[in-house]
Amino acid sequence: xxxxxxxxxxxxxxxxxxxxxxxxxxxxxxxxxxxxxxxxxxxxxxxxxxxxxxxxxxxxxxxxxxxxxxxxxxxxxxxxxxxxxxxxxxxxxxxxxxxxxxxxxxxxxxxxxxxxxxxxxxxxxxxxxxxxxxxxxxxxxxxxxxxxxxxxxxxxxxxxxxxxxxxxxxxxxxxxxxxxxxxxxxxxxxxxxxxxxxxxxxxxxxxxxxxxxxxxxxxxxxxxxxxxxxxxxxxxxxxxxxxxxxxxxxxxxxxxxxxxxxxxxxxxxxxxxxxxxxxxxxxxxxxxxxxxxxxxxxxxxxxxxxxxxxxxxxxxxxxxxxxxxxxxxxxxxxxxxxxxxxxxxxxxxxxxxxxxxxxxxxxxxxxxxxxxxxxxxxxxxxxxxxxxxxxxxxxxxxxxxxxxxxxxxxxxxxxxxxxxxxxxxxxxxxxxxxxxxxxxxxxxxxxx
Numbered sequence: 518x519x520x521x522x523x524x525x526x527x528x529x530x531x532x533x534x535x536x537x538x539x540x541x542x543x544x545x546x547x548x549x550x551x552x553x554x555x556x557x558x559x560x561x562x563x564x565x566x567x568x569x570x571x572x573x574x575x576x577x578x579x580x581x582x583x584x585x586x587x588x589x590x591x592x593x594x595x596x597x598x599x600x601x602x603x604x605x606x607x608x609x610x611x612x613x614x615x616x617x618x619x620x621x622x623x624x625x626x627x628x629x630x631x632x633x634x635x636x637x638x639x640x641x642x643x644x645x646x647x648x649x650x651x652x653x654x655x656x657x658x659x660x661x662x663x664x665x666x667x668x669x670x671x672x673x674x675x676x677x678x679x680x681x682x683x684x685x686x687x688x689x690x691x692x693x694x695x696x697x698x699x700x701x702x703x704x705x706x707x708x709x710x711x712x713x714x715x716x717x718x719x720x721x722x723x724x725x726x727x728x729x730x731x732x733x734x735x736x737x738x739x740x741x742x743x744x745x746x747x748x749x750x751x752x753x754x755x756x757x758x759x760x761x762x763x764x765x766x767x768x769x770x771x772x773x774x775x776x777x778x779x780x781x782x783x784x785x786x787x788x789x790x791x792x793x794x795x796x797x798x799x800x801x802x803x804x805x806x807x808x809x810x811x812x813x814x815x816x817x818x819x820x821x822x823x824x825x826x827x828x829x830x831x832x833x834x835x836x837x838x839x840x841x842x843x844x845x846x847x848x849x850x851x852x853x854x855x856x857x858x859x860x861x862x863x864x865x866x867x868x869x870x871x872x873x874x875x876x877x878x879x880x881x882x883x884x885x886x887x888x889x890x891x892x893x894x895x896x897x898x899x900x901x902x903x904x905x906x907x908x909x910x911x912x913x914x915x916x917x918x919x920x921x922x923x924x925x926x927x928x929x930x931x932x933x934x935x936x937x938x939x940x941x942x943x944x945x946x947x948x949x950x951x952x953x954x955x956x957x958x959x960x961x962x963x964x965x
């Protein structure tokens with residue numbers, strides 16, 4: 518620090534008009550035993566870092582430091598300080614930090630948790646014309662789809678027929694087709710939540726080529742993250758379930774209106790009632806247990822934290838390390854990523870030419886359910902209240918990607934089931950689950 522001021526009390530501090538206001542300074546209030554930071558871009562050590570403070574790499578000293586978020590003025594930051602992340606919490610002597618941007622995969626900041634399943638169809642007798650029969654799904658969902666083409670037809674003609682089925686009979690199965698002219702074949706891509714729907718076969722008229730390792734990663738357990746077929750999250754009331762409250766404001770806003778309209782509910786129920794039926798007449802047991810609807814909602818249905826159960830005990834760094842580098846060979850013979858969200862987080866990094874920041878690629882990870890809960894629980898819903906949120910205030914002042922409570926859906930590294938993984942759901946303010954094939958954002962985190 519460039520200056521340390523000492524005052525007997527807060528009144529003496531506030532009355533000192535000569536106190537440095539244009540440079541970094543630190544003031545100690547003796548009777549409160551607290552430190553206050555004045556001026557612009559006040560730099561502090563890790564021990565003094567708090568939520569909303571900016572992690573910077575000092576190029577002159579080659580070390581990481583922190584700028585108090587309330588003093589941050591981006592255009593007055595010294596050139597030797599490179600922004601690297603924002604503090605969102607502490608864990609013992611560790612400072613939890615979140616990235617300045619969402620991760621990118623194949624040019625987009627929205628990506629699937631698991632990659633698509635693809636096969637190739639070839640061997641159509643285009644010169645003479647003919648017929649083929651494809652089959653999709655299994656059991657009661659099995660559908661045979663006939664194809665017919667005349668002499669001199671093109672692959673695009675067959676592709677058009679398949680697309681008519683994809684938007685018709687099998688529109689909910691998650692299949693899409695494209696033409697691979699270079700290899701005279703049609704590529705079928707599956708993005709779905711059910712192994713029942715991602716099944717494809719050929720009855721006659723053409724051949725099917727599958728990837729060397731014939732696995733649909735979107736509907737198959739990773740085999741590395743959970744022991745059973747499902748892993749749950751626990752609410753404050755002890756219910757083990759697939760979703761629980763996270764962001765206080767969004768959770769309250771959503772369920773006060775969209776909760777179920779049920780009577781006679783007891784504490785410990787998995788049902789979340791709406792505010793209109795939180796009355797002595799409709800739900801006397803809940804009203805007796807909780808003074809207000811807010812107390813009920815958070816006391817019963819917020820995610821239990823700290824928790825020693827289920828997805829909340831998983832380690833985000835370990836999860837990401839286990840699956841972030843896994844690859845498979847696709848039908849083009851290319852080595853591609855199995856789990857894009859984890860890979861994107863692992864590839865995120867802060868670099869300074871010729872120097873080591875300690876926050877290069879490999880130092881970041883896809884957050885666990887617990888880490889995303891801690892990150893998102895206190896976030897404001899949007900720009901109108903950005904100054905009330907120390908994390909988003911710092912991101913906004915830097916012109917970086919904010920993480921508002923109602924802004925985006927964010928993946929975690931925690932697997933829920935064969936076809937789903939945990940995420941932050943911006944619509945309901947919960948840590949919940951979604952299908953692995955859907956594209957959502959990835960916000961890397963790290964710790965120092």
